[in-house]
Amino acid sequence: MKAASTISAILVFLTLLLIGADIVVEGAAGLSIGTLTDAVRDGGRAGGLGPIILSTVIVLAGSILFALPLALGGAVLKTELLRHHSRLARGVMGAFEVMVSVPSVAIGLVGWSLFSQWLGLGFSLLSGCLTMTLIIVPIMTVAFIGGFEMVPAGLRMNSLALGVTRWQTFWRQVVPSARPALAAGVTLAIGRVTAETAALMLTSGISTRTPESLGDPGATLAVHVYHMARHVPGGESMAYTTSLALLLICIAVHVALARLKKESAA
Amino acid sequence: MATPTIEYVAEERTGESRIGWIALGALGVLAIAMIPGVLIYLLVTGSGVLDRTHLPTLFSTEWYPGEEIFGLVPLVLGTLTTSALGLLIAVPVGLGSVIFFRFYSPASITRLGESTLGVLSGLPSVIFGLFGTVWMVPIFGPSLLVAGVVLAMMILPTFAMLTLAAFRQIPKGTMESGAALGLRREQMIGRLALVVTRPRLIAAAGVSLTRALGEALAVEMVCGNVAAIPDGITAPVRTLTTTLVQEFEYATGAHREALHLVALAVVLLAAIGATLAVRMASKQVSS
Amino acid sequence: MCLVLFRSLLASHIALSVCGCTSDSSPETTRYLVTGSSTVAPIVQEVSEQIEATDPTFRIDVQTGGSTRGIVDTSTGRNDAGMSSRTLKPDEAEGLTVITIAYDGIALIAHADNPTEQLTAAQVRGLFTKEIRDWNAVGPHRGKVVVVNKAEGRATLEVFLEHFGLENRRIKADAVIGDNAQGVRLVSSDRNAIGYVSIGEALHAISRGVSIRLLSLDGVTPSLESVGDGSYPIRRSLYVLFSKELDERDRQLLDHLQGPEGREVISSLRFIPVANAP
Numbered sequence: 001m002k003a004a005s006t007i008s009a010i011l012v013f014l015t016l017l018l019i020g021a022d023i024v025v026e027g028a029a030g031l032s033i034g035t036l037t038d039a040v041r042d043g044g045r046a047g048g049l050g051p052i053i054l055s056t057v058i059v060l061a062g063s064i065l066f067a068l069p070l071a072l073g074g075a076v077l078k079t080e081l082l083r084h085h086s087r088l089a090r091g092v093m094g095a096f097e098v099m100v101s102v103p104s105v106a107i108g109l110v111g112w113s114l115f116s117q118w119l120g121l122g123f124s125l126l127s128g129c130l131t132m133t134l135i136i137v138p139i140m141t142v143a144f145i146g147g148f149e150m151v152p153a154g155l156r157m158n159s160l161a162l163g164v165t166r167w168q169t170f171w172r173q174v175v176p177s178a179r180p181a182l183a184a185g186v187t188l189a190i191g192r193v194t195a196e197t198a199a200l201m202l203t204s205g206i207s208t209r210t211p212e213s214l215g216d217p218g219a220t221l222a223v224h225v226y227h228m229a230r231h232v233p234g235g236e237s238m239a240y241t242t243s244l245a246l247l248l249i250c251i252a253v254h255v256a257l258a259r260l261k262k263e264s265a266a
Numbered sequence: 267m268a269t270p271t272i273e274y275v276a277e278e279r280t281g282e283s284r285i286g287w288i289a290l291g292a293l294g295v296l297a298i299a300m301i302p303g304v305l306i307y308l309l310v311t312g313s314g315v316l317d318r319t320h321l322p323t324l325f326s327t328e329w330y331p332g333e334e335i336f337g338l339v340p341l342v343l344g345t346l347t348t349s350a351l352g353l354l355i356a357v358p359v360g361l362g363s364v365i366f367f368r369f370y371s372p373a374s375i376t377r378l379g380e381s382t383l384g385v386l387s388g389l390p391s392v393i394f395g396l397f398g399t400v401w402m403v404p405i406f407g408p409s410l411l412v413a414g415v416v417l418a419m420m421i422l423p424t425f426a427m428l429t430l431a432a433f434r435q436i437p438k439g440t441m442e443s444g445a446a447l448g449l450r451r452e453q454m455i456g457r458l459a460l461v462v463t464r465p466r467l468i469a470a471a472g473v474s475l476t477r478a479l480g481e482a483l484a485v486e487m488v489c490g491n492v493a494a495i496p497d498g499i500t501a502p503v504r505t506l507t508t509t510l511v512q513e514f515e516y517a518t519g520a521h522r523e524a525l526h527l528v529a530l531a532v533v534l535l536a537a538i539g540a541t542l543a544v545r546m547a548s549k550q551v552s553s
Numbered sequence: 554m555c556l557v558l559f560r561s562l563l564a565s566h567i568a569l570s571v572c573g574c575t576s577d578s579s580p581e582t583t584r585y586l587v588t589g590s591s592t593v594a595p596i597v598q599e600v601s602e603q604i605e606a607t608d609p610t611f612r613i614d615v616q617t618g619g620s621t622r623g624i625v626d627t628s629t630g631r632n633d634a635g636m637s638s639r640t641l642k643p644d645e646a647e648g649l650t651v652i653t654i655a656y657d658g659i660a661l662i663a664h665a666d667n668p669t670e671q672l673t674a675a676q677v678r679g680l681f682t683k684e685i686r687d688w689n690a691v692g693p694h695r696g697k698v699v700v701v702n703k704a705e706g707r708a709t710l711e712v713f714l715e716h717f718g719l720e721n722r723r724i725k726a727d728a729v730i731g732d733n734a735q736g737v738r739l740v741s742s743d744r745n746a747i748g749y750v751s752i753g754e755a756l757h758a759i760s761r762g763v764s765i766r767l768l769s770l771d772g773v774t775p776s777l778e779s780v781g782d783g784s785y786p787i788r789r790s791l792y793v794l795f796s797k798e799l800d801e802r803d804r805q806l807l808d809h810l811q812g813p814e815g816r817e818v819i820s821s822l823r824f825i826p827v828a829n830a831p
Contacts (some may be wrong), residue, residue, distance in 0.1 A: 164281070
């Protein structure tokens with residue numbers, strides 16, 4: 001038992017080591033401070049990642065902004081508006097849980113078909129945002145529901161008994177109390193959007209030009225990595241550099257969030 | 267005395283907001299409707315191919331869109347085999363490593379392990395695909411094997427983190443009772459920990475399975491994309507998702523409609539997997 | 554507090570989407586969309602960057618999607634110009650202005666370490682249908698043939714099938730790839746692989762040191778010269794498509810493509826500019 005489990009653990013470390021080393025070795029050559037801000041040149045084979053990072057941030061912000069009200073609504077529907085433990089409420093919860101598993105490629109296809117073609121948005125950041133919203137709403141909703149349900153029943157009851165309305169109770173007691181779960185939901189959504197490639201490639205496109213509005217196309221970091229690695233001849237080294245940049249940004253965000261969590265817990 | 271009931275019904279108390287609840291409720295309904303909406307959209311758009319000429323081809327083992335033959339069988343088989351292989355590798359290794367972190371390793375190594383898993387889980391799948399292309403494809407060729415290994419690398423972090431959380435939530439009393447009864451460490455793990463956490467482990471495996479079913483790009487880079495039934499583990503395969511990725515942009519007419527059905531198929535597979543996992547997990551809890 | 558935050562988020566995202574949807578900066582800036590063949594796309598992409606450098610009011614976005622999409626988009630007015638790497642059928646060409654801007658050959662490639670130098674058309678057919686299973690039947694190399702084929706819907710596949718009189722179902726592929734770049738990469742990683750890509754792509758890769766080699770077909774070595782003078786058998790034209798009436802921006806793009814800078818771009822990508830060929 002011990003031997004087998006130790007070997008497994010070693011394999012896990014080895015995986016990260018190999019992948020990490022691969023990325024660092026191949027990608028470090030092209031990485032500099034300028035990489036994060038410069039424009040893209042030579043069809044992506046040279047230059048920086050400034051426009052790509054901007055596109056990523058825009059898609060991130062846009063999808064979360066669109067998804068937040070929907071996820072909030074979904075969670076409220078289940079926890080406040082439907083009778084607790086009714087079959088309908090449990091069905092709603094189950095529906096959201098199953099929705100989390102929908103493959104993003106399929107959503108990407110719907111996004112392209114529906115938003116880009118039928119609605120005429122074409123390859124655009126807006127189309128990407130809307131598509132990502134479809135993907136992250138279930139994730140956020142499930143997290144929010146978990147948060148709202150874990151609020152101690154006493155908190156609600158005391159508030160209502162004191163004459164505070166349900167609406168006020170919700171916003172002034174329930175929501176603040178569920179803050180960790182809300183934050184977790186948003187964090188999961190951020191991770192999902194950052195890692196998403198297929199759905200965004202089909203909707204927000206592969207453009208490396210600095211986007212000027214939501215109607216412009218723009219590649220996100222993950223999409224850029226794939227595009228450079230697969231479709232652009234000679235683009236492998238840039239794919240690695242972009243991967244490295246993405247990895248570093250992920251680690252930085254990871255560390256920052258962990259620090260925030262520690263502070264708010266203290 | 268005024269009739270409070272009529273007052274209550276006639277106007278809101280200050281601070282209550284019926285509009286607010288209605289708005290949130292409407293948003294919630296919209297949120298729920300999204301995925302059935304997606305399914306319906308896929309079905310409706312793909313229905314063009316459900317006519318007499320094309321419908322029988324859906325069940326064939328050939329995928330030749332150029333001749334309007336849209337056999338889903340090799341695609342579904344490819345999806346199932348690659349995901350199964352991925353699970354087959356990721357679950358033992360993931361479980362093993364988590365057992366190590368939870369029961370055998372010093373705290374510092376455990377923290378390191380958690381960070382490793384955390385970082386790995388945040389990497390976009392393309393990176394794993396790149397790794398496979400550069401290191402594994404030259405040896406084994408684009409194949410089911412490489413696709414399975416790449417999938418395993420991708421789903422292992424999520425599975426391991428969920429499993430670790432489950433182990434952490436074993437009530438202390440359970441383990442203490444085991445120790446009090448004189449069980450050895452192996453027995454505590456095998457007969458206690460694994461049994462108590464089984465529902466959550468199954469749920470974690472279910473989540474990982476649906477992730478594997480839905481993965482497209484990383485698999486596309488390493489699986490070979492040949493729409494045929496693989497005759498060995500080093501034979502190339504194609505999955506539902508890689509078909510979408512490879513052909514979608516370039517498809518027109520009936521081909522495009524057929525791809526909507528391919529998307530529908532993979533959504534249904536993932537939904538079935540997720541429902542089964544949720545059902546199995548909760549069943550264990552109640553028994 | 555949460556409520557205030559929530560409301561301001563809502564307001565800002567509405568504002569963002571409003572100003573995003575009614576995009577377009579200044580009135581003189583033209584947003585121009587070109588869609589179609591991924592073989593032609595690099596040419597138009599580089600030309601677009603050149604044009605934008607000298608004329609910032611002309612912004613061209615290039616999207617791939619295949620020759621068929623390029624043709625359909627141009628016919629339905631979904632784009633401003635289309636790109637195609639295959640000949641248009643008569644009903645497709647209706648209402649469109651079709652301009653040939655370059656020639657491209659499709660070359661068979663193998664790994665650089667594969668000493669085989671030439672193949673006949675019959676041998677190519679045999680290799681791809683796996684009637685010939687080992688390289689030693691066609692040359693000094695020994696090893697089980699690994700066939701790299703192109704995905705359905707790609708113009709390169711159609712040109713290949715048409716030239717060799719094959720149906721896709723007869724090809725026994727060991728790997729199916731989408732873009733030329735993928736094909737090059739796969740062949741360069743397997744010593745027994747054979748594939749076919751646009752000559753421009755192959756030559757470009759070789760000049761970058763990628764381990765592939767060109768195979769001559771029926772005695773003719775694929776090169777820019779042999780494609781240009783028509784001696785290499787598999788040659789195709791690369792087209793740019795406009796709707797019937799060319800407007801000012803169409804003309805601006807076309808002039809640049811057909812002018813010295815455009816031809817330079819085409820040559821540097823290892824295609825043959827039209828003016829250089831008979």
